[in-house]
Amino acid sequence: MKKNxxxxxxxxxxxxxxxxxxxxxxxxxxxxxxxxxxALLPLxxxxxxxxxxxxxxxxxxxxxxxxxxxxxxxxxxxxxxRHCAIDGNVCDCxxxxxxxxxxxxxxxxxxxxxxxxxxxxxxxxxxxxRDCCGKQTCxxxxxxxTEGELPVYRPELNNDIVWCFGAEDxxxxxxxxxxxxxxxxx
Amino acid sequence: xxxxxxxxxxxxxxxxxxxxxxxxxxxxxxxxxxxxxxMPATLDGLATTPLHDKVTIDTAPPSDSKRVxxxxxxxxxxxxxxxPVDGKNNKLLGMVDATKLPNAMITSxxxxxxxxxxxxxxxxxxxxxxxxxxxxMETLNPVADIDIPEGRFLIQVLDKMASLSTxxxxxxxxxxxxxxxxxxxDLQKNSFVKMLDVPDCYYVFxxxxxxxxxxxxxxxxxxxxxxxxxxxxxxxHKPIRGEKDFMMNNPYYSTSNNRLVWPNxxxxxxxxxxxxxxxxxxxxxxxxxxxEKAENWRPGGWQPVAYHKDRNEIYLLADQRAKWxxxxxxxxxxxxxxxTGKRLRKIEMKHDxxxxxxxxxxxxxxxxxxxxxxxxxTFDAKxxxxxxSLDELGKAPIMLxxxxx
Numbered sequence: 001m002k003k004n005x006x007x008x009x010x011x012x013x014x015x016x017x018x019x020x021x022x023x024x025x026x027x028x029x030x031x032x033x034x035x036x037x038x039a040l041l042p043l044x045x046x047x048x049x050x051x052x053x054x055x056x057x058x059x060x061x062x063x064x065x066x067x068x069x070x071x072x073x074x075x076x077x078x079x080x081x082r083h084c085a086i087d088g089n090v091c092d093c094x095x096x097x098x099x100x101x102x103x104x105x106x107x108x109x110x111x112x113x114x115x116x117x118x119x120x121x122x123x124x125x126x127x128x129x130r131d132c133c134g135k136q137t138c139x140x141x142x143x144x145x146t147e148g149e150l151p152v153y154r155p156e157l158n159n160d161i162v163w164c165f166g167a168e169d170x171x172x173x174x175x176x177x178x179x180x181x182x183x184x185x186x
Numbered sequence: 187x188x189x190x191x192x193x194x195x196x197x198x199x200x201x202x203x204x205x206x207x208x209x210x211x212x213x214x215x216x217x218x219x220x221x222x223x224x225m226p227a228t229l230d231g232l233a234t235t236p237l238h239d240k241v242t243i244d245t246a247p248p249s250d251s252k253r254v255x256x257x258x259x260x261x262x263x264x265x266x267x268x269x270p271v272d273g274k275n276n277k278l279l280g281m282v283d284a285t286k287l288p289n290a291m292i293t294s295x296x297x298x299x300x301x302x303x304x305x306x307x308x309x310x311x312x313x314x315x316x317x318x319x320x321x322x323m324e325t326l327n328p329v330a331d332i333d334i335p336e337g338r339f340l341i342q343v344l345d346k347m348a349s350l351s352t353x354x355x356x357x358x359x360x361x362x363x364x365x366x367x368x369x370x371x372d373l374q375k376n377s378f379v380k381m382l383d384v385p386d387c388y389y390v391f392x393x394x395x396x397x398x399x400x401x402x403x404x405x406x407x408x409x410x411x412x413x414x415x416x417x418x419x420x421x422x423h424k425p426i427r428g429e430k431d432f433m434m435n436n437p438y439y440s441t442s443n444n445r446l447v448w449p450n451x452x453x454x455x456x457x458x459x460x461x462x463x464x465x466x467x468x469x470x471x472x473x474x475x476x477x478e479k480a481e482n483w484r485p486g487g488w489q490p491v492a493y494h495k496d497r498n499e500i501y502l503l504a505d506q507r508a509k510w511x512x513x514x515x516x517x518x519x520x521x522x523x524x525x526t527g528k529r530l531r532k533i534e535m536k537h538d539x540x541x542x543x544x545x546x547x548x549x550x551x552x553x554x555x556x557x558x559x560x561x562x563x564t565f566d567a568k569x570x571x572x573x574x575s576l577d578e579l580g581k582a583p584i585m586l587x588x589x590x591x
Contacts, residue, residue: 065486067508087513088262134311137262147510151433152341153388153403155362160435162262162287162340165363172340173286173310174262 068147072120078143082127082179085114086143087159091132091176093141099180101132107178108133109166112159114148115185124185130178133164134171245324246270246279249296251547255587256555256562258580259287259343264310266343267580268301270323273551273588276564276574280326284319287340289348289359292323294442296589299323300373302348302359304338318357318371330376334369337361337381343585345489346439349390349398356412358390358398368400370416380416384408391439391446395462405429407458407465423465427456434512436489436541442590447493447500447524449473449485451512455500457524471527473502473520482506486516488557489541489585494550494567498524501552501567503542515540519552521567533570537563543586553586555579562586 062078070081075092082098083090095102111128118125150157164172225234252273259266268282268290284290285303292299299321307313316338320330339347339362348359355374361367366386370379387400387408400408405425412418427433427450437448446458453473459466474483483506485491490503500523505516515538521530533552541555550567561577 063511063514065505065507065511065514067511136264136310139261142261144513146513149510149513151435152344153401153433160342161362169311170314171311172304172314173264173306175310 062143063145063147068145070117070119072118076141078141078145081116081118081120082125082181083143083145084116084127084147085112085149085159086129086145086177086179087149088131088142088174089138089176090141090143091138091178094132094138094176096132096176096178099178101130101178102135102138102176104135105132105175106134106164106168106171107131108164110163112156112161112163113182114157116147126182126185127179128182129159129163130180131162131164131167132175132178133167133173134169135173135175137174138176244280246326247272247324249292249323249589250274251589251591252545252551253296253589254543254545254551254553254562255290255292255299256579256583257288257290257343257585257587258583260581262287262342263581264306268299269579269583270326271562271576273545273553273564276576278576278579282321282326287343289338289343290587291348291350291357292587292589293350293354294352294590295354296591297323298329298354300350300357302334302338302357304336304340318359320373320376330373332371332376332378334359334371334378335361335381337363337367337369339363342435342488344389344436345585345587346389346391346437349392350441351396351398352392352394352441352444358392360388360390368398368410370412372414379414382410382412382416382418384410384420389437391444391460392441393444393460393462397460397462399460399465401426401433405431407460409460409465411462424467426458426465426467431456432512434485434490436491436585438491438493440493440495440590443495445493445495447491449491449502451484451509452479453483453485453502453504455491455502455522455527468525471500471522471524473500473504473522473527473529475529482508484509484512486512486514487540487542488513489543489555490516492542492544492552493524494544495546496548497550499530499544500524501542501544503539515557519554531570533565535563535565535572537561539563540584541586543588545588546591553588555583555586557582557584 075098101107108131111130115124116127149159152158162174254271254273256269264286266284266288270279284301285305289302301319305315314336316334316336318332319328322329339360357371359369367381387402389401391399397411405427407423409421431450433450439446444460449455455471457468485504487503492501502520503516504520519533537556539554540557543553545551552565552567554563560579563575564573
């Protein structure tokens with residue numbers, strides 16, 4: 001599988017280089033600039049991990065010790081390729097879709113980004129995980145996937161934070177996560 | 187001044203004094219006897235019939251070295267639960283209510299729990315309210331409630347994202363947005379002091395003489411020296427790790443001896459002694475042999491590392507696993523000498539474990555939390571023998587806190 005594409009390496013180099021020289025906001029800005037043409041600003045950290053257990057409790061095909069083995073048929077399953085670094089509940093199982101939040105929620109205006117491999121076409125895609133907020137945790141289709149996921153001191157690549165930043169009404173309350181594509185990573 | 191005016195107007199100071207006395211007595215009575223829940227008027231006498239048995243409310247025994255607390259944030263729910271457990275007798279002692287993704291801390295004498303909370307006025311929406319609650323660990327009742335700014339970092343529970351100072355006089359909590367900061371709370375005056383500006387650094391590792399350390403994005407350690415008013419001096423120490431060392435999210439840190447034990451994703455353990463005079467780094471230890479590395483042994487879980495101070499032993503949650511599976515649970519704990527890195531033993535737990543902790547007494551317990559099964563298993567840390575299990579622990583228990591002494 002093409003898990004470490006040139007684009008991924010570029011992202012990582014950019015992240016490392018700028019991270020070592022700049023503050024977080026400046027760093028975010030640079031990454032956002034790199035992704036010009038997308039509506040992906042600002043690139044801030046996302047949450048998730050703690051949902052881990054709900055992830056465990058209710059998950060279908062969440063990541064195991066054997067590692068990430070994506071499929072491209074069932075978006076509600078944790079091993080769907082877009083979910084390679086999701087930690088939380090798939091909104092598709094909670095009244096939303098892969099790209100829309102369930103009714104009555106609010107959506108974050110910032111995303112955590114990961115590069116996921118699509119086995120259907122053999123390409124890597126940049127995924128912007130966005131949290132839907134303002135209601136209790138959904139509880140269905142909980143997934144804990146950590147492909148390329150980094151520690152909290154690298155927040156833009158960490159999936160443990162409640163990333164409802166920018167959601168209406170200051171709703172820093174996690175409900176579920178959508179996985180829209182930003183674009184091809186290769 | 188007011189009393190003088192009243193006397194002039196009424197001309198009856200003694201009556202007023204008596205009236206005030208009655209008011210004060212009523213207030214004291216009210217305080218001594220809190221309002222009771224309303225009794226339904228339609229109940230007949232049967233419901234309130236005097237009992238033959240004596241009904242009481244228990245208190246928990248004083249904390250000892252085997253006390254352990256199980257933190258259950260319940261899938262990022264709006265409410266959380268913290269279970270105090272008598273580890274010696276494998277007995278649940280009660281329950282502490284908390285809110286969304288709380289930070290729970292235990293004072294050095296084990297008598298108080300300090301919990302940083304976030305609530306919303308309408309379940310998951312409405313007005314946000316952050317506060318700190320101090321609880322007595324025998325009655326499990328709150329003894330102080332302190333308002334703080336609504337900026338607490340909401341992240342899956344981490345042991346040192348909020349901390350008590352080494353003298354228990356202050357509490358510090360991390361703020362992520364809109365800018366990095368550390369909130370300072372005075373636990374003697376029960377009041378918020380101020381937000382301390384810090385650079386792009388995380389965690390709060392307390393050190394003696396009004397110091398704490400943070401870990402920064404570039405791997406450096408930031409030393410923050412503070413006074414009672416929240417004025418700080420900050421000093422950056424060299425990186426403790428390499429740029430490509432991705433560290434597990436939940437390091438071990440002892441507030442009593444200031445020892446930091448922190449594994450990366452591959453099982454290399456970085457250690458430091460963080461004191462008022464500076465940060466002393468130790469030579470990193472490779473927990474796994476080359477053969478084990480070839481067999482894909484790596485750490486994994488949410489709280490993967492513990493340390494026994496007197497025995498100088500590192501306990502690491504580990505298993506054979508693919509790269510990037512650092513949060514999936516493990517079935518083994520490997521124990522190593524913290525100075526030499528020499529392997530001392532490997533404990534097979536026969537459960538998928540997400541979090542571990544070790545009591546600090548001479549006959550230590552290894553506590554191991556299986557999140558999916560909602561069960562805490564207890565092992566003899568020296569022999570690896572299974573001692574006990576405690577099940578039905580909430581919805582998604584994910585972190586353990588043990589007495590530091």
